[in-house]
Amino acid sequence: MPAQAKPALPPASLSPVEAAYSERAGSVLLQFGYDQFGEEPPRRDGSGGVQADYTLGPGDELLVTLRGQKSSSKRHVIDAAGLLTADDVRPVVAQGLTLAELRAQLTNAVTASFPDTEVYVSVTEVRRIGVLVTGAVARPGRQEVGAFATLIDALGAAGGVTRAGSLRRIRLFHAQGTGGSPPAGLPIDLYDLFMTGDGATAGLRLRDGDRIFVPPLGPTVALAGPLKRPGVYELPPGQDRLPVAAARELAGGLLRPGAHRALRYAIGPDGEERAEELPETEAPPLADGDLLLLAPRREDRRDDLRLEGHVLRPGPRALGRTPTIAALVAATDLGPTPYLPFAVLASTRPGSRARVLQPIDLTAVLNGRDRRPLAENDVLYVLGAEEVDFLTAEPVLALLRGAREPAPDACRGLVVLARALTAQPDGPLASGPQARAAAKLTGGRTPCPPLFDAIPDLLVFALEHSTLLMGGVPRPGFYPSTGRRSAAELALAAGGPESGPYETPAAGLGPPRRAAAPGSILEPDEPVYELTGHTRRPGVRPLAGGATLRDALSGGDALMRDVYPLLGVIERFDRRTLARRLLPFSPQEVASGQANRALADGDRVRLLSAAEVRALTTPTDKDGPTEGTPADAEPSLPGDVAALVRERGVQVGGAVRLPGAYPVAETASVEALLATAGGPTATADLASLELTSATGQRRRLDLRDGMSARTALHPGDNLRIDPLPQALEARAVTISGAVRRPGSYHVGRGETLSSLIDRAGGLTEEAYPAGASFLRDSERKRERAWFDQQARDLERWMVQEVEKGEAARSDVVGLARQLATQLRGVEPLGRIVVEADPQVLRQRPDLDVLLEPDDRVLIPKRPLTVTVAGEVLHPTAAQFISGKTAEAYLREAGGASRNADDGRIFLVLPDGRAQPLSLSSWNHTVTAIPPGSSIVVPRDPKPFDLMEFSKNMGTILGQLAISAAAIAVISE
Incomplete structure (x- = not known):
């Protein structure tokens, strides 16, 4: 049996024959033809284009169309007797006739009865x-x-x-x-x-x-290997042998020409399977159960090599046309951003067949100085800016800092680098000077280049041949070379200027040029400073002629539009004390000439963006960042810089467009802080500012005098602008119904209901102020909270009952579950009982309710009905009759149902007040029922008597009934 992998498909999806051959071949083999x-x-056949010679029979459906003296178009089916019977025409024997013959006979039959009539016959559906x-x-x-x-x-x-x-x-x-x-x-x-x-x-x-x-499946053979159609094939009828050539033809032939090795696996009479290599000519035929495995005798490729990486046309090349490395690559072959100091040539040693990587100076190749010969299967990998930048990316630096393994989705190059560092923890790559120095660098979050994923050894090889540039260039980091390049040449490849800190002195005017040996660390010779952060042109600049902060920020091209104006940071390393200091400064004052500071060698001038400062100073809660501050907005600043920004904040609040904390360097004026906070709002009172110092002293400022705007604020101070008193509420109230000008009205502070009715034109003649509905949002929320609390109490009781496992209470649990669902589904209105009659309000101003934003007032028309709702047989709206009793209204609704609580029937008056009704025969008090009232019959709470809070059940059911009645009244 061939030692190959198991088939990819699960055995359940294969037939027994396919599973047996697939297991023997080590690959999935399917039976030919069964997927056809x-x-x-199949869909039902249509008539299609039926020819005139089609023979008709019972079941065929015909479309007979008559045009002329007789006009009709109908479908007819040839019956079981073979007759075609059309309207007003004698039957015609259609069975056995062709379509053309039927047309002729039907035409004769029609013209005999209807002269000057043309006949058209077509088959619409065959039998x-x-x-x-x-x-x-x-x-x-x-x-x-x-x-x-x-x-x-x-x-x-x-x-x-x-x-x-x-x-x-x-x-x-x-x-x-x-x-x-x-x-x-x-x-x-x-x-x-x-x-x-x-x-x-x-x-x-x-x-x-x-x-x-x-019949059942006959004898079979199987073919596997580089064939166009490998699979299991059945032998032809009457044959028990199949020539090898015929078998190959069944399988579609070979995928590639050339000699192939053919192994036949045959099972003998004793069940033993034997392998036999068949000759290319006069091979014995295959028999039932034989498996033929084909494989090319040679699959090697000769006289080719490859050019890969950052080139325009990667791929194979002919060795005869490119015998040397200079002939393989030219300047026109390179991509837009090639890295010329370093390339990699992968060769194969003739004896051991081991793959060897060699560093290549691509500049020397392009200049013709490197003309080394190439061999078969050589590959030249050209690096670009993407690959070189990734050498100092954060995933690489994290491994050099000591991370044991890369991220789960890391490329193969990072995986190989992690293995190399783990295998040699004391090696130069893991713990050498370069690794310790690189730990201080900040890498970018660039993705892994595809070249390092396809050829993972290239990442480690490039790092082993790299020089670490620590400064003096816009992009410090690892830069690989062959060791023959100078520091100035590498700095130029790293984006540095032609005349920079690594510049080679002229001949005879200075020391010899600095070499850039692999594994070395280079720092600039001349004093430099770095401008970083939120700036147009970050990078390292020479510190010539006593440069200052004003020099660094001058020219108009350093500061961006959204730079934070009140705070920047100079990161300075004191070589005498070996301490790192942070020096805050105000970019706004430096740019305007009000302040300046001399820079020192190695200073890093960091500018911040307004978004960075906002992300650092915006407080977060337990659930994550506050609204408007995404989780990934936290800037990637050094920890001490971020701490300095947070601790130097001045709180600005009140009537400003962007309230919050605004860090300052030493001091900042009120005018500068307000401008950074977006300025005062339109409702700000510029005559009323409150300044609270960090020591707790409080004073008032007036921006109108001109002096207060220049008042200096320090870190920890608090500035607040008071808003102007607002005459109108921010939101309106709505009045609708029987008023002359219904709509929404903005109301002033202390405005009352009577004032709103006057502004709405007063009541109409048909208004019914006794039934006014006054809805308030705060009351609605209170009612909603009450219903939710009662639902939670019911659900907590149900959980306790289920845990007890008492089957006798299962019916009560079911009723409680229904009631909890009803409580959560009710939508309270928030109705408040008010007096809305203008005449009464003029005599009793103490009853005139004060309005709040979002209040809604509905003045209904005078109603002529009394509503009966709740547990009655037929809830209805009965006609109002003066002096009519509650018993009479209940009788019109069919009376109380068996689930009703007769002792808790109550009356909801038109203004929303509720009062109990006593319908006992011993009660001789007559309760007046005005129009627009509602008689509510609540549900009997007796089924809930077993519950621990059954004493409140009547109240719950009553409140549900009142809410339902109020909603019904409002909806009308």
């Missing part, structure tokens, strides 16, 4: 015939197919041949009387159809009553 049958049953399909098919039995159906159509209607059935030994038996098939049946070989499309017998048209038999 679709999984879905269905029955074919019996038996044997190894998915759905054996009688299949209904069209009259034009072939054997393939019938097999498809039966679900296709199963993989246990034969495709080469199918038998077709024509019905008696049709002739054309021998007694043993007509043999059908579907391989002819599936291989060449020339299966003549498979395309025979079936007849009604035909039978198709699919």
Whole structure:
């Protein structure tokens, strides 16, 4: 048995024959031809283009169209007797006639009754015939197919041949009387159809009553390897052997020309499987159960090499045309940003066949100084700016700082680097001077280049041949070279100026040029400073002529529009004390000439953006950043710089556009702070500012005098601008219903309901102020909280009852669950009982309610009904009749239901007040029921008597009934 991998498909999806061959071959082998049958049953045949010689029979549907003296267009079906019966025309015998013959006879029949009438006949649907399909098919039995159906159509209607059935030994038996098939049946070989499309017998048209038999699968062989159609094939009928050449032809032939090794695995009579390499000529034929494995005798590639990486046209090259490295790559082949000091040549040693990497100076190659010969399978990898920048990226620096493994989604180059560092923890790459120095660098979050993922060894190789530039260039970091480059040349490749801190002195005027050896660390010779952060042109600049902060920020091209104006930081390293100091300064004062500071060698001038400062000073809660500050907005600043920014804040609040904390250097004026905070709002009172110092002293400022704007504030101070008193509320109230000018009105502080009614034009003649509905949002929230609390109490009781497991209370638990759902679903209105009659309010101003924002007032028209709701047989709105009793209204609603609580019936008056009703025969007090009232019959709380808070159940049910009645009144 060949020692190969297991098949990829699960055994459950393979037939027993396929599973056996696949296990022997080590790859998935499928039986040929069985995928030709679709999984879905064939669609019903249409008429298509039926020819004139089509023979008609019972079941055919015809469209007969008459034009002339008689005009009609109808469909007719030939009946079981073979007759075609059309309206007002004698029957015509259609069975056995062709379509053309039927047209002629039907024309004679029509013109005999209706002269000057043209006849058109077409077949709209052909008849269905029955074919019996038996044997190894998915759905054996009688299949209904069209009259034009072939054997393939019938097999498809039966679900296709199963993989246990034969495709080469199918038998077709024509019905008696049709002739054309021998007694043993007509043999059908579907391989002819599936291989060449020339299966003549498979395309025979079936007849009604035909039978198709699919026998079991016959002898098989299997072919695997570089073939166009590897798989399992059935031997031809009547043959128990198959020549190797014929087997290859079944499998579509070889994928590639040339000599192939053929191994035949045959199973002997004792069940033992033996392998035999077959000769290329006169090979013995294959027998049932044989497996033929083909493999090319040679797959090596000669006389080629490759150019890969940062080039315009990567790929193979012919060794004959590019025998040297200078002939392989030219300047026109390189990408837009090539890295010329370093490339990698991968070669294969002839003896050990080991792969060897060599550093290449690409500049020397392009200048023609390097003309080394190339060999077969050599690959030249050209690096670009993307690959070199990644050497100092954060994922690489994290591993050099001591991280044990890269991120889960890291590229293969990072995985190889992690292995190399783990294998040599005391090596120069893991713990050498470069690794310790690089730990202080800040890397970018650039993705891993595809070249390091495809060739992972290149990342480690490039780092091993790198020089670490610590300053004097815009992009400090690792820069690989062959060791023959100077420091100035590497600095130029790192984006530095031609005349910079690594510049080579002129001949005879200074020391010899500085070499950039792999593994070394280089720092600039001349004093420099670095401008970093939120600036247009960050980078390292020479500190010539006693440069100052004003020199660093001058020119108009250093500061960006959204730079934070009140605080910048100078990061300074004191070489005498070996301490790192942070010196805050105000970029605004420096740029305006009000302040300046001399810079020292190695200073890093950091400018901040307004977004960075906002992200640092915006407080966060336990759940994460506050709204408007995304989680990834935290700037990547050094920890001590971020701490300095946070501790030097001045709180600015009140009527400003962007309230918050604004860090300052030493001091900042009120004017500067307000400008940074977006300025005062339109409602700010410039005459009323409150300044609270860090020591707790408080004073008032007036910006109108001009002096207060120049008041200095220090870190820790608090500045607040008071808003102007607002005459109007921020939100409006709404009045609707029977008023002359309904709508929304902005109200002033202390405005009352009577004032709102006057502004709305007063009440109309049909207004009913006694039924006014006054809705307040705060009351609605209170009612909502009350319903939610009652629902939570019910749910807590249900949990306790379920834990007790008392089956006797299951019905009560079900009622409680329904009630909790009802409590959570109710929408309270927040109605308040008020007096809305203007005449009464003029006499009793103490009843005139004060308005709040978002209040809603509805003045209804005078109603003529009394609503009966709750647990009654037929809730209704009965006609109001003066002096009519509550009992009479209840009788009109069918009376109380059996779930009603007769002792808790109450009356909701039009203004929202509720009062109990006593319907006892002993009660002789007559309760007046005004129009617009609601009689509410609450639900009986007795089913809840077993609950621990059943004493409150009546209140809960009553509140639900009141809410339902109020909603009904408001909706009307």
